[in-house]
Amino acid sequence: MLGIGFRNYRTLGIVTLVAAAAVIAAVVWRYYGKMPGAADGPADAPIDVGMATGTPMIDGETPNYLGVAVATLNADPDFLKQVPPETDAKLRAELADIAHQLEKDPRVPALWMRVAYIKHFYNDDAGARDAYEYLNIISPSDGLPFYNLALLYGYYLKEPAKAEAKFQAAIDRDPNHAAYYYGFGAFYREVVHNPGRAEEVLLAGLRVASEDAGLVGGLASLYEEQREYAKAKKYYETLLGLTDLSDAERAAARAALERIAKKQGN
Numbered sequence: 042m043l044g045i046g047f048r049n050y051r052t053l054g055i056v057t058l059v060a061a062a063a064v065i066a067a068v069v070w071r072y073y074g075k076m077p078g079a080a081d082g083p084a085d086a087p088i089d090v091g092m093a094t095g096t097p098m099i100d101g102e103t104p105n106y107l108g109v110a111v112a113t114l115n116a117d118p119d120f121l122k123q124v125p126p127e128t129d130a131k132l133r134a135e136l137a138d139i140a141h142q143l144e145k146d147p148r149v150p151a152l153w154m155r156v157a158y159i160k161h162f163y164n165d166d167a168g169a170r171d172a173y174e175y176l177n178i179i180s181p182s183d184g185l186p187f188y189n190l191a192l193l194y195g196y197y198l199k200e201p202a203k204a205e206a207k208f209q210a211a212i213d214r215d216p217n218h219a220a221y222y223y224g225f226g227a228f229y230r231e232v233v234h235n236p237g238r239a240e241e242v243l244l245a246g247l248r249v250a251s252e253d254a255g256l257v258g259g260l261a262s263l264y265e266e267q268r269e270y271a272k273a274k275k276y277y278e279t280l281l282g283l284t285d286l287s288d289a290e291r292a293a294a295r296a297a298l299e300r301i302a303k304k305q306g307n
Contacts, residue, residue: 103148104178108171111140111156117164124163132159150180157189166197177210184214188221195228204228219253222246226259236267254283254290261297270301277301 109115114136121129136159139152147153153176160168170193176186188211195204208225215221222242229239240263246256261276280286280294 106143106147106171106175108175109168111143111172112137113168114160114163115165115168120164132162135159147175148179150176150183150186153179154186157186161193166193169193170198182214184211184218184221187211187214188224191228192224195232201228201232204232217249219246219250219256222250223253223255223259226256226263230263236263239263252283252285254280254285257283258290258294261294265297265301268304270305274298274301 114133136156139156143149143152143156153172157169157172157176160166160172170190173186173190173193176183177190180186187207191204191207191211193204194200194207205228208221208228211221212218212225222245226239226242226246229235229242240260243256243260243263246253247260250256257276257280261273261280264270264273264276277294277298281291281298286294
């Protein structure tokens with residue numbers, strides 16, 4: 042839904058295209074940095090400290106992986122036409138090498154994350170799903186695979202009930218991670234079309250990250266969309282009061298306030 046600093050919330054998640062009309066695009070980019078979906082292939086997967094080796098992540102016997110074989114790639118034929126042959130060969134070789142490593146020791150979350158990245162790059166979302174589901178088993182305390190899987194279920198596999206459960210699981214594991222609330226709120230807004238639940242989730246996020254620009258901007262644009270202009274104005278003004286804004290974000294917030302003033306007849 043990467044090539045990110047592994048916990049960098051500004052570019053967290055698998056690729057998700059967020060409707061420009063729904064949110065201030067400049068603020069949204071903090072959360073939805075694009076997974077390298079261009080035909081040059083996904084960037085190297087970042088590795089969490091302590092996850093680069095086969096240190097057991099669970100007690101007892103490691104459960105068997107029952108998903109699509111790691112080395113099997115069910116690539117989207119149309120997308121495959123855009124991938125240079127040398128890039129395709131390199132990624133397939135990497136996937137085969139990872140499969141060999143995981144046969145020897147499947148308890149390496151960073152390798153499973155890479156499997157998911159590569160398969161999602163090729164639009165093999167069933168394969169990516171299986172990798173993330175196994176990550177949920179062997180690394181149950183890590184919220185990121187739950188969050189990525191939530192995005193996959195919500196935006197690609199069209200299984201919103203499963204997405205909702207995975208979003209909540211991500212937040213349960215890392216309740217102070219602002220991006221998880223933002224993504225969950227966006228899901229309710231864009232996929233489920235439930236602005237009330239989107240508001241609840243974003244407000245819950247602000248209770249743990251009161252000065253997070255993405256959450257503040259998300260609420261502002263949600264209220265504007267719902268024509269609750271007084272609330273929208275309040276949150277856009279709050280957004281402008283934050284110090285951690287780029288010039289583009291600040292300009293977008295000012296433009297939103299001008300737009301609201303016109304709608305209110307001021």
